[in-house]
Amino acid sequence: MNGQTSIEVLPLPREPDARALVCAHAASRFEDRGEYERAVEALSCFWAGPGTELDMSGLSDKSVAALMLRAGSLTGWIGSKRQIKNWQETAKNLLSASAAICARLGEGDRLIEAQKHLALCYWREGAFAEARAFIGEALSHAKSGADRWLDLNLNLALIDFSENNFSECLRIYEYVATAVDMTRDDSLRARFHNGRGIVLKNTGDYDRAIIELTAACYYFDLSGHSRYRIATEINLANVCVLAGQTDEAHAHLDQAERLSVMLADDVHLAHAKDSRALAHLAEKEFDAAELAARASVLILEKGDEYALLVDSLVTHARTLANLSDSGAAAVYLRAYTLAFERVSAEKAGRVLLELVGELSGEACLAGHVALQDAKRQFEASIIRAALRATGKPTEAAIRLGIQQQTLSWILQNRHPELRPTTRRKTRREPITKPSSARSRKT
Numbered sequence: 001m002n003g004q005t006s007i008e009v010l011p012l013p014r015e016p017d018a019r020a021l022v023c024a025h026a027a028s029r030f031e032d033r034g035e036y037e038r039a040v041e042a043l044s045c046f047w048a049g050p051g052t053e054l055d056m057s058g059l060s061d062k063s064v065a066a067l068m069l070r071a072g073s074l075t076g077w078i079g080s081k082r083q084i085k086n087w088q089e090t091a092k093n094l095l096s097a098s099a100a101i102c103a104r105l106g107e108g109d110r111l112i113e114a115q116k117h118l119a120l121c122y123w124r125e126g127a128f129a130e131a132r133a134f135i136g137e138a139l140s141h142a143k144s145g146a147d148r149w150l151d152l153n154l155n156l157a158l159i160d161f162s163e164n165n166f167s168e169c170l171r172i173y174e175y176v177a178t179a180v181d182m183t184r185d186d187s188l189r190a191r192f193h194n195g196r197g198i199v200l201k202n203t204g205d206y207d208r209a210i211i212e213l214t215a216a217c218y219y220f221d222l223s224g225h226s227r228y229r230i231a232t233e234i235n236l237a238n239v240c241v242l243a244g245q246t247d248e249a250h251a252h253l254d255q256a257e258r259l260s261v262m263l264a265d266d267v268h269l270a271h272a273k274d275s276r277a278l279a280h281l282a283e284k285e286f287d288a289a290e291l292a293a294r295a296s297v298l299i300l301e302k303g304d305e306y307a308l309l310v311d312s313l314v315t316h317a318r319t320l321a322n323l324s325d326s327g328a329a330a331v332y333l334r335a336y337t338l339a340f341e342r343v344s345a346e347k348a349g350r351v352l353l354e355l356v357g358e359l360s361g362e363a364c365l366a367g368h369v370a371l372q373d374a375k376r377q378f379e380a381s382i383i384r385a386a387l388r389a390t391g392k393p394t395e396a397a398i399r400l401g402i403q404q405q406t407l408s409w410i411l412q413n414r415h416p417e418l419r420p421t422t423r424r425k426t427r428r429e430p431i432t433k434p435s436s437a438r439s440r441k442t
Contacts, residue, residue, distance in 0.1 A: 012045070020046060020063035027070045032187065034227035034263075036077050043070060050075040050087055061101050068098035069110060073117040080124050081227075083266045083303030088121045095121065109148070112138045116152060123159055126307035126343035131159050147188060150179045154191050161199060162307060163346065169199045190219030190228060198235050206243045213239065230259045230268040234275050241279045249279045267308070270299035274312045277319060290319035306342040310335050314351060329355070349402045356382070380415050383407070393420060 013019050023043050030039035040049045046067055047054050054071055056064045072094030079087025095118045102111035119134035135156045142149040157172040173196045180192045197212030213236045220229040233256040240249035253276050260269035273296040280289035293316035300309040313335035320328035332355040340348035356379055386396040397407040411419045 016058050017060050017063045020059055020067055024063075024066040024070050027074070031070070031074060031077070032225075033223065034225045036074055036081065039070070039074055040078075043067065043074075047071050050078050050084075050090070062105060062107065065098045065101035065105065065107060065110060068094045068101070069114050069117070072098060072114070076117060076121045076124065079303065080267050080305060081263075081265050083270070083299055083305070085302060085304060088125055088304045092118060092121045108141055112141055112148060112152075116155060119155060119159075123155075123162065124305050124307075126162075126305075126310075126339075126347070128159050128163050128344060132156070135159065145179050145182070147179075147183055147185055150176055150183060150188055150192075153179075154188070154195060157195050157199075161195070161202075163344070164202075164350075166199050166202055169195070170203075173199070186219045186223035187225050187228070190216045190223060190225065190232075192216075193219065194228070194232050194235065197232075197239075201235065201239045201242065206239050209239045210236065210243075226259055226263060227265060227268065230256050230263075230265065231271070233259070234268070234272050237272075237275050237279065241275070241282050244282075246279050246283050250276070253279065266299050267303070267305060270296045270312065271308065273299070274308075274315050277315050281315075281318060281322065284322075286319060286322045290316070290323060293319045306338055307347065310339045310343055310347060310351065313338070314354065317354075345398055345400075346402075349400055352382070352400065379410070380418060383410070383415060383418055387418065387420070 012022060023045055027039040027042040030036070030042055040047070046056070050071075054064075054067055056067065059067070072091045075087050075094060076091035078084075079091060095114050099111055099114035099118065101107075102114060115134045115138035119131040119138070122128075122134065123131040135152055139149070139152050139156070142152055153172055153176045157169045160166075160168045160172065173192065176192070180189055183189060193212045194216035197209045197216060200206075200209040200212060213232055216232045217229060217236075220226075220232060233252045237249040237252035237256065240246065240252065253272050256272040256275075257269060259265075260272060273292045277289045277293035277296065280286070280292060293312065296312040297309070297316050300312050303309075313331055317328045317331035317335060320331060332351065336348055336351040336355060339351050383396070383400065386399045387393065390396045390399055393407055393411075394404050397404040400407065
């Protein structure tokens with residue numbers, strides 16, 4: 001679909017059910033292109049937008065389910081865009097109600113879409129296990145190879161990426177490659193190349209990442225989906241920073257910020273500012289980095305996207321640490337607490353590892369000891385506390401946000417004194433002794 005082609009607005013039927021279904025269909029088409037405000041306008045006969053009640057008087061259950069699906073999806077998208085607190089929860093309530101009606105009526109396609117958008121709401125909040133469960137349920141009903149199946153798999157790869165499962169991401173992209181070649185949906189093609197590009201970036205293949213992300217920009221332009229184009233510009237900037245091309249990174253971020261302001265998209269603006277901070281850190285421009293990182297945190301504090309907020313807090317903490325600001329430790333601790341309470345133990349563990357490094361550095365300066373010794377002491381104190389609190393290495397590893405095998409390796413190689421002691425079994429004599437022994441004893 002060409003980005004310049006307008007969406008045809010059909011005349012509205014007088015009959016309420018028919019009107020509701022036409023409005024829901026028009027809203028869905030606007031939403032697919034990221035035109036969320038126009039999608040809300042398409043529903044204006046029944047809904048004034050997020051935060052207001054749907055007018056469902058006189059409508060059949062089928063129409064109610066269709067309107068709830070669109071209202072829930074748009075509430076989630078707009079709540080993310082504007083970073084408005086509690087709108088993801090409101091969206092989940094609408095989508096859950098729609099899904100229940102669709103399941104009862106046997107509306108399979110609408111049920112799959114409701115489950116997908118429920119997954120996105122949980123993903124925005126950082127609840128990756130719940131997001132994965134809804135995508136898995138939707139995939140179990142989707143036709144293999146179709147556009148809806150491809151869409152669900154791309155969302156599944158997004159969840160894996162958020163959990164740093166890069167090898168699984170690449171497996172999914174290989175798995176769906178044939179479906180991408182077959183689809184006529186430029187937005188799906190763009191999302192495929194964008195997703196594969198950011199995974200390649202995180203595996204260190206910067207040249208291929210730039211090729212994939214450039215292809216994503218091309219297809220997003222064809223589809224007219226400007227919001228996803230913002231994300232791709234940010235991803236290109238991040239690759240350029242890692243490749244040492246900071247001038248190119250700032251050019252991509254300038255474009256991302258312009259589009260974010262034009263579309264009033266706060267979440268992408270926050271993401272762009274976080275990436276700007278990382279670019280300034282690479283240039284050792286620490287004051288500029290701190291300003292950009294703080295701006296990102298201030299935006300994300302207004303909403304429910306806790307995983308993104310944790311990332312921005314960590315970036316802000318890094319900038320403060322580079323400025324020798326004593327507040328760095330407090331920001332790291334806030335990021336750790338938020339990750340542990342609202343995202344996942346694994347993400348909290350990654351924050352903790354960085355926090356350990358920073359506090360170890362402060363310990364070195366205060367106590368005039370070697371960096372590695374200070375780090376070992378601090379690491380030991382954290383592990384000791386986790387073992388005391390849980391009593392079991394398995395539960396301690398969960399609390400620390402690491403795999404049990406990782407904790408076992410750390411205990412064996414760095415802190416053997418902390419390894420749980422197991423009571424030695426006393427050797428018991430066999431009940432029946434050899435006859436030769438009995439004869440000697442007698």
